[in-house]
Each structure stands twice: as C-alpha cells, then as structure tokens.
Amino acid sequence: MTNSIPEIRDADFLFVIGSNTTEAHPIIAMEMKRAVYRGATLVVADPRAIWLTEVADLHLQLHPGTDVWLLNAMAHVIIEEDLVDHAFIEAHVEGFDAVAAAVADYTPEQAEQVTGIPADHIRRVARQYATTERAGIYYTLGITEHTHGTDNVYALANLVLMTGHLGKPSAGMNPLRGQNNVQGANDAGASPVFYPGYQRVTDDDARQRFEAAWGVPLSPFPGTTLPAMMEGVKHGTVKGLYVMGEDILLSEPNCRDLEEAMNRLEFMVVQDIFFNETCRFADVVLPAACFAEKDGVFTNSDRRVQRVRKAVEPPGDARADWEILCDVARGVGYPMPHYAHPREVYAEMAALCDKFAGIRHERIDQDPRGLQWPCPTADHPGTPTLHVDGPMRGKALMTPVTYRPSAELPDVEYPLILSTGRTLYHYNCATQTRRERHAPLTQPENFLQIHPWDARRLGVAHGDRIEVRSRRGAVRARAQVTKDVRKGCVWMPLHFAEARANLLTNEAGDAVTGTAEYKVCAVAVARVDQDGDEAVAAR
Amino acid sequence: MSDTFPLVIDGQTVQARQGETVLQAADRAGIQIPTFCNDPRLTPSGACRMCLVEVQGQRRLQPSCAWKAEPGQVVTTASERIEKHRAVLLSMYLADHSQDEAGQAADIATGNKLRAYTVDRDDLLPLAPVHSPRVGRADDNPYIAFDPDRCILCARCTRYCDEVEGVSAIQLVERGGHTTIGTAGMVGLLATSCELCGGCIATCPTGALFEKKADPAPDPDETIVRSTCNFCGVGCQVDLRVRDGRIAAVEAPPPGTTVNDGNLCVKGRFAYDFVHHDERLRSPLIRQADGSFRQATWPEALERVASGLKKIRDRDGGDALGFISSSRCTGEENYLMQKLARAAFGTNNCHQCAAT
Numbered sequence: 053m054t055n056s057i058p059e060i061r062d063a064d065f066l067f068v069i070g071s072n073t074t075e076a077h078p079i080i081a082m083e084m085k086r087a088v089y090r091g092a093t094l095v096v097a098d099p100r101a102i103w104l105t106e107v108a109d110l111h112l113q114l115h116p117g118t119d120v121w122l123l124n125a126m127a128h129v130i131i132e133e134d135l136v137d138h139a140f141i142e143a144h145v146e147g148f149d150a151v152a153a154a155v156a157d158y159t160p161e162q163a164e165q166v167t168g169i170p171a172d173h174i175r176r177v178a179r180q181y182a183t184t185e186r187a188g189i190y191y192t193l194g195i196t197e198h199t200h201g202t203d204n205v206y207a208l209a210n211l212v213l214m215t216g217h218l219g220k221p222s223a224g225m226n227p228l229r230g231q232n233n234v235q236g237a238n239d240a241g242a243s244p245v246f247y248p249g250y251q252r253v254t255d256d257d258a259r260q261r262f263e264a265a266w267g268v269p270l271s272p273f274p275g276t277t278l279p280a281m282m283e284g285v286k287h288g289t290v291k292g293l294y295v296m297g298e299d300i301l302l303s304e305p306n307c308r309d310l311e312e313a314m315n316r317l318e319f320m321v322v323q324d325i326f327f328n329e330t331c332r333f334a335d336v337v338l339p340a341a342c343f344a345e346k347d348g349v350f351t352n353s354d355r356r357v358q359r360v361r362k363a364v365e366p367p368g369d370a371r372a373d374w375e376i377l378c379d380v381a382r383g384v385g386y387p388m389p390h391y392a393h394p395r396e397v398y399a400e401m402a403a404l405c406d407k408f409a410g411i412r413h414e415r416i417d418q419d420p421r422g423l424q425w426p427c428p429t430a431d432h433p434g435t436p437t438l439h440v441d442g443p444m445r446g447k448a449l450m451t452p453v454t455y456r457p458s459a460e461l462p463d464v465e466y467p468l469i470l471s472t473g474r475t476l477y478h479y480n481c482a483t484q485t486r487r488e489r490h491a492p493l494t495q496p497e498n499f500l501q502i503h504p505w506d507a508r509r510l511g512v513a514h515g516d517r518i519e520v521r522s523r524r525g526a527v528r529a530r531a532q533v534t535k536d537v538r539k540g541c542v543w544m545p546l547h548f549a550e551a552r553a554n555l556l557t558n559e560a561g562d563a564v565t566g567t568a569e570y571k572v573c574a575v576a577v578a579r580v581d582q583d584g585d586e587a588v589a590a591r
Numbered sequence: 592m593s594d595t596f597p598l599v600i601d602g603q604t605v606q607a608r609q610g611e612t613v614l615q616a617a618d619r620a621g622i623q624i625p626t627f628c629n630d631p632r633l634t635p636s637g638a639c640r641m642c643l644v645e646v647q648g649q650r651r652l653q654p655s656c657a658w659k660a661e662p663g664q665v666v667t668t669a670s671e672r673i674e675k676h677r678a679v680l681l682s683m684y685l686a687d688h689s690q691d692e693a694g695q696a697a698d699i700a701t702g703n704k705l706r707a708y709t710v711d712r713d714d715l716l717p718l719a720p721v722h723s724p725r726v727g728r729a730d731d732n733p734y735i736a737f738d739p740d741r742c743i744l745c746a747r748c749t750r751y752c753d754e755v756e757g758v759s760a761i762q763l764v765e766r767g768g769h770t771t772i773g774t775a776g777m778v779g780l781l782a783t784s785c786e787l788c789g790g791c792i793a794t795c796p797t798g799a800l801f802e803k804k805a806d807p808a809p810d811p812d813e814t815i816v817r818s819t820c821n822f823c824g825v826g827c828q829v830d831l832r833v834r835d836g837r838i839a840a841v842e843a844p845p846p847g848t849t850v851n852d853g854n855l856c857v858k859g860r861f862a863y864d865f866v867h868h869d870e871r872l873r874s875p876l877i878r879q880a881d882g883s884f885r886q887a888t889w890p891e892a893l894e895r896v897a898s899g900l901k902k903i904r905d906r907d908g909g910d911a912l913g914f915i916s917s918s919r920c921t922g923e924e925n926y927l928m929q930k931l932a933r934a935a936f937g938t939n940n941c942h943q944c945a946a947t
Binding site: 057058074076077078079080082085086088089103106107228229230231232233234235236237238239240241242243244245247248253262266267268269270271273274275276277278281284285289290291292293294295296297298300303318319321324325326327331334335336337338339340342343344345346347348349350351352353354356357358359360361362363364365367368369370371372373374377378379380381383384385386388394397398400401420421422476477478479483484485487488489490491493494 | 731732733734754755756757781784786787788804814816817818819820821822823824825826827828831833836837838844848849850851852854855856857858859861862863864865866867868870871872873874875876877878884887889892893894895896897899900901902903904907909910911912913914915916917918919920921922923924925926927928929930931932933934935936937938939940941942943944
C-alpha cells in the first residue's frame with residue numbers, strides 16, 4: 053500500500069476493485085465502512101455482489117476478466133473531459149502521451165458492450181475519482197490473478213498517476229496483502245530475483261554486498277518463480293523441493309497435474325504445523341511451531357513491521373522454522389551463525405537493506421503501532437505514506453495497456469466462467485480455520501454460487517449436490533442459487549481439501565509474474581443425484 | 592485559531608484540542624472520569640450518566656463524554672454532589688444486575704466496570720433487587736452470548752455494530768423495563784448481517800456480552816502476550832490470554848493504540864483452536880522403504896534432509912532444487928530460507944508461497 057490503513061477512514065472516495073474486503077480483510081472493510089458512515093462515496097467493481105456492495109453507492113458488476121476495458125474507459129473519460137492533474141504529470145510522470153493514445157479507443161459506450169457496465173456509470177465514477185482529492189484505490193487478487201494481472205495493475209496505476217492521487221493522505225494505490233506476511237516475505241528476499249530489501253540478484257554491487265556478508269560466492273543468475281518451479285517439477289528439471297509453510301497441492305492451480313509430477317521428485321522436505329496434502333509426497337516432514345509459539349516479525353499490507361511473540365510452547369518436538377533452517381544450513385556445511393534470538397537475524401538483514409536499516413526488534417517493542425518502512429536510520433520515525441515528495445523512482449512511468457481476453461473463455465462444452473476466492477470464516481487452505489471447533493456451524497462444506505437463470509436451465513435447485521467440471525478436473529459441491537453472481541458466472545471458495553477448487557483452475561499465468569488465472573476458467577455444472585454417484589444429464 | 596485552548600478541570604489548567612469533549616481533554620491530562628457507555632470509536636451518547644460533572648454556569652450536572660470543552664471552562668469531576676449522584680446511580684444499576692453471594696456485581700475475566708466502581712463504595716443505597724423483564728434470545732451462533740441480567744443498556748454494543756462494524760445486526764429492542772439487546776425479529780445472529788466479529792463483546796463494559804468459547808471466570812495466573820494475528824495482511828495486534836500454557840482467548844488491544852483500533856474479525860478473535868489441535872505435527876517423520884512414514888529424532892531427520900538435498904546439489908547443481916518460502920512465516924524465517932537457498936546451495940530458486 054502506498055498509504056496506511058488508518059488513513060482509510062478519512063477518504064472521501066473509495067474505489068474497491070477485485071477485493072472482497074469484508075470477507076478477506078474484515079478490519080480494512082470496517083475502516084471503509086467508517087469512511088462511508090462519515091459520508092464518503094464507495095464504488096465497488098466486482099463481478100459478484102459482495103458484502104461491501106450493500107453499503108456502496110455504486111456497484112460496477114463487470115464481466116470477469118474485463119477490468120482493462122473498465123479502467124481504460126475511465127482513463128478515457130478523465131482525459132476526454134480534461135480532468136487530469138497536469139501539474140502532477142508535468143512534474144512527476146513520464147509516458148502520459150502513450151497512455152492517452154492507448155485509451156483513445158476505449159470509449160465508455162464500447163466498454164459497456166464488453167464489461168456489461170452502463171457507460172453512464174463509467175463516466176460518473178471516472179469523474180468522481182478524478183475530482184475528489186482524497187480518493188484511494190484498493191485492490192487485491194481479483195486484479196492480479198489473471199493472465200493480464202500485470203496489465204490490470206498498470207491500468208490502475210495510470211489512473212492514480214494521471215489524477216495525481218499519489219503521495220497524499222487517504223489516496224494512493226493500495227493492494228491489500230492477502231496473507232499475514234506476504235509483504236515481509238518479499239521484503240526478506242524470498243524471491244528469485246531480489247535479495248532482501250528489493251536488491252536485484254543481477255546487480256553486481258548488491259551481489260558483492262551479500263557475498264561479503266555471507267562469506268560465499270552467490271549465483272548471478274535469476275532463479276525461477278514458484279509457477280516456473282512447479283513447471284520444472286512437471287518436466288523433471290527441478291529434482292528436489294524444500295517446502296516451508298505452504299500446502300502447494302491445495303494452493304497451486306490445476307493441482308491434479310502437479311500431484312502426478314510430485315511422484316517424480318527425487319527428494320522433498322515439507323516443514324509445516326499440520327500433515328497437509330503435500331506431505332503425502334514428502335521424504336521428510338518436519339514439525340514446525342506456529343505463530344503463537346515463536347518470536348519474530350510480520351510485515352502487514354501498509355509496510356508495518358510488527359512483533360510476533362512467543363506465548364505458548366510448541367507441541368511435542370516441534371520447533372520454530374528459524375531454528376530448523378539454521379540447523380539444515382549447518383547440516384549441509386554452511387556456517388550459519390548461532391543466532392540466540394530472531395532479533396539477531398533481523399538485525400543482520402536490516403544491516404544489509406537501506407529500507408529497513410533503522411528497524412530493530414528493540415525499537416518495535418517500544419511502539420505498539422510498529423514501524424513502517426522505509427525507515428533508513430535508527431532515529432527515523434517510519435513512513436506512513438509513500439511518494440510524499442514525488443515518486444521515489446524520480447518520475448513515475450505510465451505504461452499503456454490494451455485488453456487481452458482471459459486465457460480460457462466459455463464455450464459450448466464448458467459454458468460457465470468460474471472464479472474462486474475466500475470467505476469470511478475460512479482462510480486459504482483452511483488447515484487452521486477448519487480446525488476451529490465451531491467451523492461446521494458457520495460453513496460446513498464447499499459450495500458453488502450460481503445465478504438462478506443458469507440454475508433453472510441446468511435443473512439445479514438451491515441446496516442440490518452438483519458436480520463442477522473443467523478441462524482439468526471435477527469437484528462436487530452444494531449449489532447456492534443466488535443473484536449475487538452474474539448470469540453465466542459461478543463462484544467457489546478455495547478452502548475445502550475434500551473438494552478442491554484448484555482441481556478446476558487454469559494454471560495459465562501472467563506473462564510477467566506467472567500468477568495463475570484463478571479468477572477465470574471455463575466450467576460445466578451438472579446436478580448429481582442424492583447418493584452422489586451418477587451425474588444427471590443436464591440439458 | 593490555535594489548535595488547543597486552556598480550560599480548568601479540578602483546579603488544573605488543561606489544554607484541550609478543538610472539538611474535544613471534556614472527558615477526552617481530562618483523559619489526556621490524566622484525570623480519569625468514570626464512564627460505562629463511552630468508547631473512543633463511537634459518537635458520544637451520554638447514555639449511562641456515570642460521567643456527569645459540574646460545569647461552572649450550568650445548573651445541572653452534564654455528561655462529560657458529550658459536553659464539548661470550551662476555552663476558559665471550569666469543570667469539577669469530583670465533588671460531594673457528584674459522588675451523591677454516582678452512589679444513587681450505581682445503586683440502581685446494581686439492584687438490576689446479577690450479584691454474587693456477597694451481593695457484589697459478577698466478577699468476570701473480561702472485566703465488569705460495575706463491579707470495579709461499586710466494590711469499594713460504602714455509600715450505596717440498600718435497594719431491593721429488581722427483576723426486570725429483560726430477556727435474552729435463543730441463539731445458536733457459536734461465539735457470542737448475552738446475559739440480560741448483566742446488561743446496563745448503555746448501548747455501546749449496538750452503537751459499535753452500527754458505527755464501527757457497520758452491519759447493524761444488533762439493536763435495542765422492546766420498550767421500558769423490557770428493553771434489551773436483540774435482533775430484528777429476535778432471530779439468531781447467524782440469520783442476520785452479523786459478521787461474528789465479537790466487537791460487541793469487547794466493547795461491553797459489564798460482561799453482559801461474552802464469549803461462548805472462553806471461560807468467563809477470572810484467573811489470577813493468566814498472562815497476556817501481545818502479538819500479531821497470523822491470518823490476513825491487515826496485521827491486527829492481538830492480546831493472547833494464556834492460561835496453563837494454552838491460549839484461552841484472544842482480545843484486541845485497547846482502541847486507539849494499534850493499527851486495528853481495538854477491532855478484530857471472526858478469524859482473529861475466535862479461530863485459535865488450531866494452535867492446540869490434536870493433529871499438530873509433534874515429531875519429525877521419515878519416509879521408509881515401504882513408503883510409510885515413521886517418527887524420527889531431529890538428528891535423524893536433519894541428516895536425511897541434508898543428504899537428500901546435498902546429493903542433488905552435488906550431482907545436478909543447486910538450480911535443480913527449489914525452495915518454497917512462506918508468507919505465513921516470520922520475516923526472519925523468510926530471510927533464513929533465502930539465505931539457505933543462496934548461500935548454502937548457490938541458487939536463487941527461492942520464492943514465497945503467495946507468489947501465485
């Protein structure tokens with residue numbers, strides 16, 4: 053996030069796109085609702101009616117995967133009606149002309165044809181966004197989990213830059229991080245192209261810095277991304293995996309193919325708190341401590357480094373991941389220091405990264421609000437809002453984007469578009485939340501949201517058992533007939549191991565990030581009879 | 592116009608900020624005014640009458656939570672008149688409140704302000720207990736319970752549900768002595784817009800709303816550990832209440848002190864059973880020749896990990912290995928995972944799980 057969570061309540065205009073905030077980030081949704089209660093305008097762009105649409109001024113219920121059309125059409129209106137912030141562009145932006153040329157053809161009227169959103173609504177939202185000072189954009193995986201996810205992000209950034217909504221309170225570009233420490237994992241260099249602190253592995257100066265600190269020569273070649281690694285497993289180029297704290301078989305798209313590939317791995321270690329699906333293919337399973345059983349830091353969506361503190365002992369012989377990793381390193385002959393406490397690990401990292409150089413456990417322990425990076429020195433107060441003195445890279449670069457359809461569109465055989473996502477009561481693979489003793493009361497089993505029009509055509513009634521098929525697999529679920537989804541669209545949560553949504557999803561990835569298209573794939577739905585065996589032919 | 596201005600509270604000159612109430616100005620100056628219904632996240636309602644103070648020039652006592660501070664104002668927060676008012680008020684609240692054998696307001700782990708305000712007072716009136724016809728409702732939601740006999744109808748919970756959580760699931764229902772905290776049609780919370788955030792429990796000053804999961808009885812040996820929630824990317828601060836080496840409940844730190852401003856969601860507040868779950872991995876497991884797993888010691892398991900990874904590295908190079916780090920683990924652990932991949936195995940094939 054360029055801005056901070058506490059700033060949200062003071063926003064006057066909130067554009068929430070591809071984020072089911074209430075269910076995925078409930079506390080941020082509370083802040084949004086407080087802004088609305090204060091009188092702010094909330095616009096939600098989402099193919100589904102979500103909890104937040106109930107308090108929104110306008111719901112742009114776009115066709116899945118057509119975000120670029122919507123966003124470019126908004127840019128078109130802003131330029132056409134000359135609502136751009138010329139002074140900001142002059143001072144801080146390059147590439148505006150190319151974007152202006154690219155969006156010239158994206159008229160709201162044509163956007164209406166593609167997205168299904170009335171042209172009037174697109175104009176209204178574009179005007180409100182451009183002319184409101186404290187206007188923030190909030191998005192999450194509904195934007196990025198597409199084969200054109202990077203394009204979606206560029207299109208949003210273009211809106212932010214052409215209207216100068218950067219470096220100001222309660223405005224900015226705010227991706228809401230899905231997991232507790234996504235930000236922190238990236239910050240710490242768990243990336244094939246970056247060392248800690250976003251220093252490129254291909255940068256000689258950076259590499260020398262880390263070689264000096266770690267006392268060994270380092271590879272100058274970028275590594276493979278997680279999706280590419282999974283491809284490598286399938287093709288046999290990746291022969292061994294060390295998996296910490298992820299159930300890849302539940303989380304990765306098209307998991308049936310991956311499951312077959314797992315058998316070809318020569319060696320795999322899985323380190324986790326539960327025996328997850330991936331453990332079935334492991335050679336060694338290492339028991340780890342959970343967050344309540346160890347010390348360290350998490351970094352949240354607004355770059356806030358906060359402490360995790362040990363409250364209880366791990367069960368049995370389970371140990372903290374940081375201790376295990378140090379032992380493994382020493383076991384293969386690397387002289388990992390004998391850290392007495394994670395604060396020493398953090399200090400080692402911070403000393404190598406300008407962005408976090410001023411952050412230490414001892415400082416965070418003094419402030420219940422944590423410290424937001426950049427924080428370059430020991431007396432720096434941290435940075436709630438980024439780019440206040442102009443974009444950090446000097447001039448912000450606008451990148452023109454054009455619409456590309458999603459990789460797999462519906463056809464006669466698979467006529468519906470499936471999107472997947474999270475619900476309020478569960479969290480991702482739900483290894484934690486489904487072990488909450490009351491979970492069955494709130495949400496007992498997997499379900500599929502389907503529009504009444506489609507349900508009627510397929511002979512499916514609310515509560516029926518149904519089978520959902522894609523080119524990659526099939527899962528069973530309970531039909532939830534609702535107008536929350538559009539005609540021709542269905543939606544399923546990803547939480548249920550016994551009915552994995554990712555048996556259906558398409559692993560086709562974004563060209564830049566490799567992030568898979570979890571939000572759009574083609575499926576067919578049919579009712580199954582009461583004993584659940586035989587699919588009833590759907591007309 | 593200056594941002595602050597002086598007023599006098601209990602003979603002390605206090606700087607108030609524009610728009611501040613007397614209660615807020617006093618609070619910042621370290622003068623505690625007792626209150627039930629005030630929550631810094633909510634619009635003042637002046638409902639409980641506990642915070643009444645004397646304002647010079649005003650004939651009646653005024654609620655300091657709603658009374659705006661003004662330049663030169665002279666306020667008294669403790670006097671014979673105020674104490675007399677509070678004694679009567681507290682006596683009436685207590686008469687209509689569930690009491691223990693000693694005739695005191697119920698003692699509960701999450702705190703009962705009525706008990707705190709009354710337990711040491713000797714000026715309470717001997718009022719006969721009132722059995723008000725207030726009722727709770729049958730509710731099969733798994734987390735949030737309501738005891739009408741501990742409710743003082745300050746409406747913090749319903750205002751929180753309106754103003755902060757923004758779902759308006761609960762409300763004051765009925766009239767007069769029947770007034771209670773309910774839902775439209777008195778249906779269970781699962782049938783309403785309730786998100787089960789439990790914020791109503793946290794804001795309740797008398798423990799009338801309480802957690803079904805946690806033991807409501809106080810435990811003097813309980814410890815509280817401040818940490819960060821392990822679910823989504825908001826980074827809510829949590830206070831883990833630990834009893835006998837187990838997490839007994841999760842609470843939000845006080846409003847205004849952390850990023851989550853005293854709020855938590857259903858996952859952060861209630862989904863902690865996994866920590867002490869029977870299915871937690873307790874020892875390392877090693878695959879045997881017949882394909883099954885057996886329990887192993889750490890030295891055995893670490894030796895197997897080292898030899899398995901080293902064999903591939905030495906034969907095919909470090910790039911034949913993949914290291915999947917975790918956005919669920921700490922920053923330090925992610926640092927160590929990439930250091931392991933890069934320094935010990937010479938490969939940049941390290942990526943965190945949320946990359947896809």
